Amino acid sequence: MKNNITPLTFCTLLGFFLLMLSPIVIKAQIVSAPPGGLWNNPATWIGGIVPGAGDNVVIASTVSVYPTSQCNNITIQSGGILQNRSSNSYTLFVNGNLNNQGVIQNSTYSLTVNVKGNVNNSGSMTNGTLSFTGTANQQMSSTQPLHVDNFVRTAGSGRILATTNLSFVGTAIDLNSDTLEFTTGTALTIDGGNLTDGVMFRTAMPALQITTDNGTHVNNFTIDSQEARLYGTLLVFGSANTFKHNVINFGTLKSQNNNSYSLTVDGNLTNNGIIENGAYSFTVNISGDLTNNGTWQNYNTVLNGSGIQNLTMTQPYSGTLFTKNNTAGRARALSGLSFVNTE
Missing domain, CATH: 2.160.20 (Pectate Lyase C-like)
Structure with a gap:
């Protein structure tokens, strides 16, 4: 009797049989x-x-x-x-x-x-x-x-x-x-909340747009974006907050009211809004360029970069202190500079 099952057919049938047995x-x-x-x-x-x-x-x-x-x-x-x-x-x-x-x-x-x-x-x-x-x-x-x-x-x-x-x-x-x-x-909005203990990251343009209000604060937080644009009111709590690269403030940036706090800007800071104290003093440390087109009236702004830091002002700086604390590098004025009641 002739066997009509070819090797290919046999392998196919065997595979199907084994599949049926598998869970x-x-x-x-x-x-x-x-x-x-x-x-x-x-x-x-x-x-x-x-x-x-x-x-x-x-x-x-x-x-x-x-x-x-x-x-x-x-x-x-x-x-x-x-x-x-x-x-x-x-x-x-x-x-x-x-x-x-x-x-x-x-x-x-x-x-x-x-x-x-x-x-x-x-x-x-x-x-x-x-x-x-x-x-x-x-x-x-x-x-x-x-x-x-x-x-x-x-x-x-x-x-x-x-x-x-x-x-x-x-x-x-x-x-x-x-x-x-x-x-x-590309955008984060927080109404009456907080950002704690972590990193907010964006690797490329367009800019990361951050809108905060109603008591929103950052605490032990890093914003790491090629450009971050701040809108609304953002409160800084503690002294372990770092904003990197290019930061542009269109809103109000200030310390929370319960104590004196500081912010580190590891890059450039442009102010088109308001930078001011809360109930206590607010210190801003900047390693890059500073541009002021708004109201800048916090307690102390510290230039701590090791290279050339360019300064541009279309509006006066009226904070209590304006400090350069790194002996390396220099501060270079790219425009006229105006200070009001500043040491």
């Missing part, structure tokens, strides 16, 4: 039922299965996290609500990506969302904490202002990559010595 891992997608409910209740989910660490979740109704819960990717659809159970504060661990088109909010207490992947927000986020916990770079995009209480980076490697402009209202941004890098995003 296939498919992440389930679990969708919330119309009534919604508690995360740990099977009745909350279509099919009656409570999501686990490897499941992709779609929130199409109101789901309350209880107890501490986890999933892989999660999407909150328009009309969907993700919140904590109102009896206490709870945490959701997202091992993949978070896509919010609906509402993420607190319910009486606080909801913390820890994310290892990327975050995309086109809805409303007013919950307690959004924490980036991945060990690789994590992308962040948002077309709506974020009203979270805390925006935190907790991993020891990787960084947050802002792929859109970002806007925060009442948010404490704590990078824990990590970096928020603006890639395709």
Whole structure:
């Protein structure tokens, strides 16, 4: 009897047979039922299965996290609500990506969302904490202002990559010595929050535009951008803040009111707005060029560069002190200079 199975056909059949024997891992997608409910209740989910660490979740109704819960990717659809159970504060661990088109909010207490992947927000986020916990770079995009209480980076490697402009209202941004890098995003707005313990980075032009108001302050923070443009009012807290390269102030730059503080500008500083003291004194240390086209009236401005530092003024400097403290290099006037009540 003639055998019609060729070697190629045999190999194909064998491969198919072995594939059928191999375990296939498919992440389930679990969708919330119309009534919604508690995360740990099977009745909350279509099919009656409570999501686990490897499941992709779609929130199409109101789901309350209880107890501490986890999933892989999660999407909150328009009309969907993700919140904590109102009896206490709870945490959701997202091992993949978070896509919010609906509402993420607190319910009486606080909801913390820890994310290892990327975050995309086109809805409303007013919950307690959004924490980036991945060990690789994590992308962040948002077309709506974020009203979270805390925006935190907790991993020891990787960084947050802002792929859109970002806007925060009442948010404490704590990078824990990590970096928020603006890639395709070019603007940050903070209304009534703070920037703490980290680096804001942009590698190339156009300039990074930073708008702050309502008591927003920086503390132990570095702005590292080829050009940073400051708008609104920014308060400087502490004396471990550094702004690098070219800094242009269009708003008000001053020390916070509770003590005397200083700012280091490791580069050039152009003032088109106001630089002044808070309730106490404010010292600005500059290693590059100084240009004043506005009101400059802080306690002390220190030229500490080791090379030539060019000075240009179209408006007078009226700070208490104007100092050169590095014996190397020199200060070179490129225009007339005017000082009012300055030592």
